[in-house]
Amino acid sequence: MIRIFESLFVPIAALLISLLLFAVFVSIAGVNPLEVFYSIYRGAFGSWFSWQNTLVRAAPLMLTALCTALAARIGLIVIGNEGAMVVGGLCAALVGIVLNGLAPFFVITSMVVAGIISGGLWIGIVGALKYYRGVNETISSLLLNYIAIAVLNFLVVGPLRDPATLNKPSSYPIGEANMLGMIGDSSIHWGLIFGLMTCLLMWFLMKRTVFGFSVDITGGNVRAAQISGLPVGRLILTTCFLGGAAAGLAGMLEIAAVQGRANTSLNAGYGYAGILVAFLARHNPLAIIPVAILLGGIRASSGLLQRSHELPDATALVLQGIIFVVILASEAFYGRIKWFKTKEATT
């Protein structure tokens, strides 16, 4: 029980400290920090409109964050989120274009499968290179991002290009009938539901199953895992596949719910932002949900900061950066705060 208090107390304290530091930054920029905080609240969570704005930005982050978070549980630092998202989106778009005209339910399901498998295999490559050849997974996944983006650029200006798209080269559309659309009357697309469900599912898998426990053991000590007879290779490949699959699904959703066709807008930085979310959530799939909403909110409020205080867009990035650094630094305090220790001793 005490543990839960600690794991709530430390990040909340870190968040408050980062807000304080941000207030100093804003004051130096010549704006009253209280007004800025109020604007952030208003732009991110102040009304139903703002909530929708926040949630729609959080949805892809939940999925891309899983790419880093799952791999981190088995001890790998994977940053190939952007590439896996691009590949997933591209393959989903390909399937959608080819199957366009068939029953929408079938087309959308096939696109989901294509996004999951292609994204999964993409990060699977990273796992395989690591396990069989000893290649550093951070470097290989980073480089795979560039390859994915280059392939996307090549295909949308080359073989896949719809000649009707003159000044913004794009692939052929997947068809209006195959678009996912919005949840009810809101302006939030179905990607949010996919994101929430996937995070919950992965949390269950990682925290409540033998598989998840084996992953944690391998992440903690590979030698120990091998000696106790765990199939380390299979665990690494499966975990990487699952992470990549989540990011690939994010790409599929971007195509099916937002863009309707593949083009360079697929590479909008959600993958890189996902790395941040994963680290802030300490690689816990359940914690990814609130963290993604928090970052989505900060991004959503950036517009209002620019418009009502004439602050640059970088202000939101500064806030993100401060939160990131302070939360990472706060990890050092786990298990060292006396208050929690003594309480644990008495219980």
Add this chain to the structure above:
Amino acid sequence: MSKDITDKNVNATIDANFDGKRRQVLKGIAAAGITGLAASYGMSPAFAAKKVNMGFIYVGPRDDYGYNQAHYEGKTAVAAMDWVKAVDEENVPETIEVVKTMESMINLDGTQILFPTSFGYFDPHILKTAPKYPDVMFLHCGGLWDANKHPKNVGSYFGYIDEPVYVSGIVAGHMSKTGKLGYIAAIPIPQVLRNINNFTMAARSVNPDITTTVIFTGGWANPVKEAEAANAMVDQGIDVLTCHVDSPKVVVETAEKRGVYSCGYHANQMTLAPKGFLTGAEWNWSKVYTDYAEMIKTGKPIPNLVRGGFKEGIVKSSPYGPAVSEKAKKHADEVRGKFTEGSMVVYKGPIKDNAGKTVIPAGKQYTQTDIWLESMDWMVEGVIGTTKS
């Protein structure tokens, strides 16, 4: 909470905003409470009757010395007028985020007319959002508005920037000693190819032996590749560089560092290369945005399609740099004069592409407004490079 009360509160908010009294805004909002704000969602922008309320959206930073800065300068010009309220947002990606930004400007700021300026904002984002807000005008920079397919409250505006590019080509033709020019471009789309062709034909009208080497970087903002391309070109003996990317900063600065000339694009880059800057092609969005603001003020209908070049004042040339010779200036001024009076035709046959194929036969000509030119997929004789990726 009734609609009336909400309207009143938001009105108070907006008025206070105009006066810049932010504290008052806070009080007003606190009085309205969160529910009031929630209820204000979906309200018509009619409450801002007195001021013309404009919103601008950029895909990159406001101070990129290029495409986005040119639009920001236009926004600054309208914002300076006391009967206009102009808001803007930078670094907005071409995803659902731009939809949210547009809706937020409409719902929270009461924007009547939106200028989402990046190509990728048009389809699907503007086309899907516009029908939900029939009272708001969505004007896109560069998109081709089609009366049969697109909503009535959508429109597009663009300039024939290839005209000042042609003028830059004249100056480059005069100033180049090696006869080799370099063009660093983003992707081979019609607009970019048209600029490359104009630049090359202009330079070759001065000296028919001139060639233009083209390198496509594959993206609108690839500073590392742009610098590599610029250095590689200078190594090959190219002595005038120009570019068509979002921010010409890197190319112009690299040219200055390597001691070669440069022609600018989008905005004025003179300060980045005080020695080697020749001239450049610039947008004159201040004029375009002021015109739109006045149309709204006087209640005139807003045209769905606006196009124009030197004559309409939508584009301009940057001032000449110190290195430009008198002869080059005179020739360039003369050509600009022809564009302004409308007698200049660039695409007049015979014109061959750089594979030797005749694309415009002798006797045939395409004037500036010809729609055929907007689907250009070839590069003119004298260009070294290919559109195939």
